[in-house]
Amino acid sequence: MDQGEPQEIRHQSARFADGLMLDCGVQLPELVVAYRTYGALNAACSNAILICHALTGDQYVGENHPLTGKPPWWDQVVGPGRPVDTDRYFVICTNVLGGCMGSTGPSDLRPDGRRWGMDFPPITIRDMVRAQKKLVEFLGIDRLFAVVGGSMGGMQVLQWAATYPDHVFAAVPIATAAYHSAQNIAFNEVGRQAVFADPDFNGGQYYDTGRTPAAGLGVARMVAHITYLSEEALNRKFGRRLQDNDLLRQGGLALFGDIFQVESYLQHQGSTFVRRFDANSYLTITRAMDYFDLAAEHGGDLPTAFAGTPTRFCVISFSSDWLFPTAESRAVARALNRAAANVSFVEVETDKGHDAFLLDEPDLHRILAGFLAGCARHAGLAT
Amino acid sequence: MAKKMRLDLRLIAEMVPPGARVLDIGCSDGALIDELTRTRGCDARGIEIDMAEVTRTVARGLPVMHGDADSDLEHYPDRAFDYVVLSRTLQAVERPREVLRQMLRIGERAIVSFPNFGHWQVRWQLLWSGRMPMTSVWARPWHETPNIHPCTIRDFFMLCAEEGYAVERWLAIDEGGRKSPWRRFSSLANLFGEQALFQLRRISPAIAKAPKA
Structure with missing residues (x-):
């Protein structure tokens, strides 16, 4: 962070003294997950939606950003009366593990009193999801009604569904893929x-x-x-x-x-x-994206990652997205077909490229709202 | 939904038992899967090639995949469904025989409806004018039509026999989807039925290979 910036913002967070065992084999001695919630959790704890942010996003999905003062990053998607309706759902958004908005990351102090910097252990999308799972449990929620996210957020959605199938009723991976392509790794490098x-x-x-x-x-x-x-x-x-x-x-x-x-x-x-x-x-975080390859975790076979899944999926891509092209989303949808999963798959026609998921895309918003409403009927959530 | 369902879709819906797992190929606006889900408690899903229809249907909360009959059925596991439905689409696919094989691989039963090219008006027009027939069912000129594989009711019976499919039910219906009275006589149905509706089942390999007594 730049010096002189109002860095001393207190981010709401949960602290887990038992830390986190990472995929790389390193045990983080302590885990902090910064998060924000919007709306109210119902008595049955069945209306929670986890929003997963992309590479440079953060937990401030439904309010002006405390650092920049800018409007919420998913303003048109999350809020009262929006597709992810905070009048109806309890919305959770965490800062990813490795991030810089309050969750454990490289700018934190490590046990010896220095900052981690480049010594911060390499993390994976699955590590991020495990950290989110701890927070979700901390909030008293066993099963999320939905997990929604675009780009790297979509990777987390897929990882959630593969790792915790019984704890995700519906999953919406948007503009994403089941692995990071050579071209994407190249740009990150x-x-x-x-x-x-x-x-x-x-x-x-x-x-x-x-x-x-x-x-x-x-x-x-x-x-x-x-x-x-x-x-x-x-x-x-x-x-x-x-x-x-x-x-x-x-x-x-x-x-x-x-x-x-x-x-x-x-x-x-x-x-x-x-x-x-x-x-x-x-x-x-860019490295975590590069490491992402969901099929590799299941012997190279993506359908195996979703075998027997009870989760309902809605896979969404954008016609002009060349970073996560529709073919990648179609491959995910077909893998879900192979697993006999309940999957919807739509490509939204737009010229706005990968960023379309963050922009004014009425079709995306209609699809999201309709899919969630349909799932709510199946989940028996009161309207 | 308030919208009235096509009569042939209503006939199909009545053929599906409650609670069945159903895949509707070419589900267009999702009317059938909506009906099956709401009134019969089915786990009904759709495939549709027109992206605008997919968008509208998913936005209504119905599970629909963008895809097509020719290339997407192979991605489903064996016997993933109890019923696989293909209504008014068989004549428009690239490889009808392969599509039927896939349907009866991924489903226990297939329900297929198609416009009958053996209808007397079609026969008469070709005979009389010497030109490709145009009727209310076959409404587009030969160079514009998506219907690249028209067949007659008789053709379809023969294909089922060749492929070893048991025809469990069949009926001829008119353009409005009403049943025609030719149930007992397939040659009359082939002459007077505008559309046909079939329910097929793959004869299980055990039976097909049973040694002759």
Whole structure:
């Protein structure tokens, strides 16, 4: 985190003194899970929906962000009267393990009093889900009515359904895949190398230097952001339009500087991101995504991961998403068919690319609301 | 739902026992799976190729997969369903014989409806005008129609015999889905029935291979 920022926000959290055994074999001595809840848990504890956030999201899914003041990141999906209706459901969102909004992560102090930094153990999507499971139990909930998430959040949804099938009534993996592709790992690696190349990274121990690897993390964010958009969306939003500056107005050419609007947009994305995100968390979480391969956990056979599952699934993809293309979602849906699972599968037609799950997509919102309402009928949840 | 269900779908719904596991291939707006779920307590699911229909139907809370009969049935395990339904779609698939095989692999029984190309109007038009018939059932010109594999009721009986499927029930129905009175005479049904509705069961291998006495 940047020094001087109002970092001392108290995130609501649960502390588990028994820690967490990680997939890598390391035992975390203590586990903190930061979380937010919205709406009311019913008497039967049967109306809880867990929202899983994506790589750079956090638990503030239903309220303005305490650090940036920005509107909730899934404003159009979570809230009163929204598809994930907080008047009806009890909504839980946690900061993932390895994150930087209050859950145990690389910017925390470790037992010897130093910060973890790059020594933070490698974590997996399954570790994140195990941490969430502890929180869900802590809240007194045995079975979640639904688990919903996009992108890396969708990976967690699939992991939840595979790991705790009897504790998930409905699962909605959006714009995701059952494994991280070589192309996606490649983009993550470019981002990580940008962080490593920043002299202020200081081997991950930048917390006490008064500086952060903002330049490197900014570049990482810029590269990643391109992958979240489609070519059509970039053309539509920016085309080849130029910035309004004196030199260009006079017909001059410049090698550097603020020239194309798309450059300025990406730079803005990079610079705002580094103010709210920790570089070591970025490294840890991107690595967790790279490691994700649900079939590999089941002898290379994805249907085995869902064998006999009682969970109802709704798999959703976006036509212009090239980071998690529809073919990946279709493969998940077909694996669920092989497992004779109850699965709906829809591709939403949009030109907004991977980011569409966060944007104004009426079809997505209708599908989500309808699917959850249908499941609520089957679960016997009162309307 | 307030919307009135097509009569042939109502006939199909009546063939399915309560509580059955059903897959409706080409479920369009989900009317049949909705009916089966609500009134018969079935575990009914759908496959539909038109994404706009899929979107609308999932948004109504019904379990529907985007997919098609030719390429998606192979992804289901053997005997995953009690009934697999294909209504008014057989004539439009790429490989009807393979689709039927898949249906009777993943389901105990298949319910198939199709427009009858043996109807007298079709025969008469081809004979009289020498051109591809156009009727209320076969309503699109030959170069526009998705119906690439038309067949007659008689053709279908022969395919069932070749493939070793037991025809448990069949009936001819008119375009409105009302039963026609040709139940006893398949040659009359083939001449006067606009649509046909079949319930098939795979003759179990044990019976098929039983040694002749």
